Structure formats: structure tokens, C-alpha cells
Amino acid sequence: MKKIVGIWGSCLLLLSGCSAIQNMDVLNPAGSQAAEQYSLIKLSMYIMLIVMVTVVVLFVRFVHKYRARPGFTPEKHQENRNKKLELTWTILPFVLLLILAVPMVKSVFGEEKQDNTGAMKVKVTASEYWWKFEYPEEGIVTSQELHLPKGKRVVIELHSKDVIHSFWVPQLGGKQDLIPGRTNKMALTPEKVGTYQGKCGEFCGAGHSFMRFLVKVDSQQDYQQWVNQMKKENTSSKLSAQESEGQNVFKNNCLSCHATSGVASANQGKEGPNLAGFGDRERVAGFMPNTEKNVLKWLKDPKKVKPGTEMPKAKGLSKDDYAALSAYLKALEK
Ligand code: CUA
Numbered sequence: 318m319k320k321i322v323g324i325w326g327s328c329l330l331l332l333s334g335c336s337a338i339q340n341m342d343v344l345n346p347a348g349s350q351a352a353e354q355y356s357l358i359k360l361s362m363y364i365m366l367i368v369m370v371t372v373v374v375l376f377v378r379f380v381h382k383y384r385a386r387p388g389f390t391p392e393k394h395q396e397n398r399n400k401k402l403e404l405t406w407t408i409l410p411f412v413l414l415l416i417l418a419v420p421m422v423k424s425v426f427g428e429e430k431q432d433n434t435g436a437m438k439v440k441v442t443a444s445e446y447w448w449k450f451e452y453p454e455e456g457i458v459t460s461q462e463l464h465l466p467k468g469k470r471v472v473i474e475l476h477s478k479d480v481i482h483s484f485w486v487p488q489l490g491g492k493q494d495l496i497p498g499r500t501n502k503m504a505l506t507p508e509k510v511g512t513y514q515g516k517c518g519e520f521c522g523a524g525h526s527f528m529r530f531l532v533k534v535d536s537q538q539d540y541q542q543w544v545n546q547m548k549k550e551n552t553s554s555k556l557s558a559q560e561s562e563g564q565n566v567f568k569n570n571c572l573s574c575h576a577t578s579g580v581a582s583a584n585q586g587k588e589g590p591n592l593a594g595f596g597d598r599e600r601v602a603g604f605m606p607n608t609e610k611n612v613l614k615w616l617k618d619p620k621k622v623k624p625g626t627e628m629p630k631a632k633g634l635s636k637d638d639y640a641a642l643s644a645y646l647k648a649l650e651k
Contacts, residue, residue, distance in 0.1 A: 343487045347509040347534070350490030353424055360420065364413055431504065436470040439463065443475075443482035443495045443517065445625055446524035447590050447603055457547040457579045460590035461603045463532045466540035467510050475501040483519035486532050492518045507534040512599070523625035529604040547579030547593055556648055563645025566638045570631045577649055589628065596650040602626075612643045 346352040383394060440451040441463075450463045465471055475484055477495040485492030486505070493503040507513075517528035535543060556564060567577075574589035584591055598607050602623055605611040616639055619628035634642070 346488055346490075347507060347511060347513060348489035349506040349508055350428065350504065351488055352508070353428075354490060357421055357424060361417055364417060368413065428504065431470075433470070433472050433504065436472045436504065437466070438472050438474065439465075440474045440476065441484055441495070442478060443484070443521075443528075444478040445480065445522055445627065446517070446528040446623060447626075448515075448528075448530045449590065451581065452544070453581075455544050455548070456581045457544065458576075458581050458584045458591045459547065459579055459593060461530050461600065462598055463515070463530060464540060464543050465505070465507050465532060465534050466537050467507055467534050468537070470504055470506045472502060472504050475503065480521050481519050482517045482521050482528065484515070485518035486513050486515040488513045489532060489534075494519060507532070510534050510536055524623045527602065527604050527623045529600075531599060556645070559641050559644045560648045561645075562637075563641035563643070563648075566631075566634065566642045567645055570634070570642075592646065592649055594649060596647045609643055609647070612646060613639055616642060 343351070343358065344355065346355045383389075383391060385391075438453055440453060442449040442451070447460060448463070449458065449460050451458050473484070473493075475493055475495040477497045479497060481497070482495045483492050484495060484503070489505045489507055491503065491505075493501050495501065511534055513532040513534065515530040515532050517525055519525075521528065567575075571589075574587055575592050576584045576587045577592050577595075578584075579591060579593035595607075601607045601611050602615050602619075605615070605622070615622050615628075616631065618630055619626050620630070631642075
């Protein structure tokens with residue numbers, strides 16, 4: 318009995334750790350699809366609990382009742398057949414599986430049948446090891462931070478440039494694979510303003526665990542403001558001397574792969590992540606806090622920070638060049 322209590326205790330302790338992973342929580346849904354999945358998780362948990370408690374109680378009872386003791390002959394209690402019992406343990410699991418299956422099948426096919434007219438579209442492209450987010454209706458592009466308006470159904474089109482990745486935002490619903498040469502679709506309806514963690518849910522190579530992203534769910538108004546800012550071309554009129562210096566370094570080293578404008582046409586042929594509004598982003602390289610120290614760490618040796626990344630080390634840059642580059646990136650604000 319002590320052992321059982323011990324096992325249960327450790328399970329609860331492990332579960333309590335889940336809440337420590339901030340905003341990564343399937344058990345704290347912030348979107349309607351995630352809420353539906355959560356109710357299905359609860360249903361299956363309750364059914365499993367009933368089964369487990371029943372089995373444990375019967376097990377303990379029988380172990381005690383038929384224990385070896387002086388004057389006890391087990392043979393006397395053995396039965397060859399018991400039709401009633403056999404029927405019970407055949408039909409009961411069938412009924413339990415039915416209770417699980419009906420709402421789950423209903424939920425999966427119900428979601429597929431949902432009307433997508435009036436839904437917003439976002440095209441997600443995964444590459445080793447970053448995320449591109451395109452908004453075809455707005456003609457804008459961003460990377461690593463997906464902005465969505467609250468309360469709007471969004472149909473997400475999933476593409477991969479290289480290997481199989483998987484798009485997963487536990488609090489909003491998911492997950493769905495991104496497969497090269499194929500277009501997958503999923504829908505999300507975020508219901509709460511906030512920042513949610515997203516990650517690649519399929520092992521895809523050395524940098525897999527760093528393939529993170531954020532989903533920023535804004536109010537309709539804030540979202541529209543963000544879209545308007547992204548549509549504006551960046552101007553260099555407000556740059557300080559160091560930032561202009563950094564802009565030159567950027568032009569010579571980074572511009573062939575990275576656009577600093579969120580306008581889709583400005584991103585054509587750019588193989589690297591878009592950097593519009595980089596100064597406002599929470600993270601650098603998708604997973605580190607966006608501090609000067611981390612930006613420099615990333616610029617100076619990308620492959621050390623994120624194994625397998627295609628981002629090359631810039632050659633022949635001085636300490637001042639790096640500092641200027643970092644200052645310029647910081648100046649890329651909304
Ligand atoms: Cu991409 Cu794991």
C-alpha cells in the first residue's frame with residue numbers, strides 16, 4: 318500500500334511540474350480548438366481513473382482474500398468458467414471505448430467540416446530551424462513571432478522547405494506536421510490575448526529543440542496596428558551614427574538573405590528570416606531573450622548557438638562592426 322501511495326505521490330509531483338512550464342500548457346487552453354481537445358483529455362482521464370481505481374481496489378481485495386494461510390486450500394476456490402464475469406469484462410471495455418471514440422471522432426470530423434469562409438489565412442513555412450509566417454491577404458511576411466487577432470478563426474497552411482517538422486502551440490491547439498511537397502491545413506481560433514509558446518513537435522535534426530516560436534494574440538485593434546506597421550517600409554532617417562554604421566555592415570553582410578521590411582515583395586528571394594520589427598521581438602534566433610549579449614552571441618557564432626543552422630558566421634567583422642550591427646538590429650522597431 319505504501320508503494321502505491323508513493324507511486325501516486327510521484328505522479329502528482331511530476332504533474333505539478335507541468336504548470337511551471339509557462340504558457341506551454343495543454344491543460345490551460347486559450348483557443349476554442351485547444352479547449353475542445355482539453356475536454357477530450359479530461360474525458361479520457363476520468364474514464365482511465367475509474368478503470369484504474371476499480372482494478373486497484375479489486376486487486377488489493379483479492380490479494381488479501383486469497384492469501385496463503387494455514388488451512389486455506391486455493392484449489393477449492395478455482396473456477397473453470399464464469400459466463401457472467403467473462404461477458405462483463407468483454408462488454409464493459411467495449412462500452413468505455415465507445416464513450417471515448419464517439420466524441421473524439423465527432424470532434425475530428427466536425428473540425429474538418431467547419432466553415433472557413435471569412436476565416437483569416439496564414440501560410441507557415443518551416444525550414445531548418447526557423448519559422449516563416451506569411452499573410453497573403455495583407456501582403457506581409459514575418460518570422461519567429463506569429464501575430465494573430467483575438468476571436469478570429471485562422472486557417473493555417475503548413476509547408477516545409479526541407480524535412481518533416483510539426484507545428485505545435487499547445488495552448489491554442491494542434492499539432493500538425495509540415496511535410497515537404499505537401500500542403501497541410503489546420504485551424505485555430507485564439508480566444509485570449511497573450512503570448513503563447515510554439516515549437517516544432519517533430520524531431521527534425523540537430524537544431525530541433527531550438528526550433529521555437531511565439532504566438533502573440535492581440536486585440537483586433539492592436540493586431541491591425543501591427544499589420545499597418547509591417548506594411549510600412551523601414552526608413553533610415555532616425556538612425557544614430559552607430560546605427561547607420563550598423564546598417565552599412567548589414568547591407569554588406571546580411572541583406573542578401575534578410576529583408577528588414579515586412580512587405581511581401583521586399584522578401585522575394587530572401588532565404589533567411591525576415592527581420593522587420595526585430596527590435597520589438599522578445600527573442601533572438603527563436604529561443605533566446607532578445608538582449609544585446611544574446612544578439613552578439615548569435616551573430617558571432619550561429620552554429621554554436623543553434624547546431625545545424627544555415628546562418629553563416631560573418632567574416633572579417635571587427636568588434637565595433639558587431640556592436641554597430643547589433644545596435645542597428647535593435648533599431649528595427651515597429
Ligand atoms: Cu523542426 Cu523539429
